Amino acid sequence: MRKIDDDEPAPTSPTPAPVPTRPERRARSAARARAGTTLLIARAVQEEAERAGGDEEAALQALIKRAVPDVMHLLNETRAQILVDVLDHRPRLDDRSSWR
Numbered sequence: 001m002r003k004i005d006d007d008e009p010a011p012t013s014p015t016p017a018p019v020p021t022r023p024e025r026r027a028r029s030a031a032r033a034r035a036g037t038t039l040l041i042a043r044a045v046q047e048e049a050e051r052a053g054g055d056e057e058a059a060l061q062a063l064i065k066r067a068v069p070d071v072m073h074l075l076n077e078t079r080a081q082i083l084v085d086v087l088d089h090r091p092r093l094d095d096r097s098s099w100r
Contacts, residue, residue, distance in 0.1 A: 037074060044070055
């Protein structure tokens, strides 16, 4: 056992990091989703521009052709988070006041 001198300050525990509130977590989640979506779109535009070799009209037509598959991919990517958000808002069984 270690003896503590009177001159030595008492050891302190580190302060825990603050826990973000639900709105803060959602704001960060939305920002990540927005950034991810922007990145996917930017990559698609860049890929088609490179394939077209500078022909803007050809790149635009290629982007139009792949629009539906790209949107379906985006929906699949976000579906899990949407489901969590919807299920998170259901009334709890013990909260009968929300049933009316």
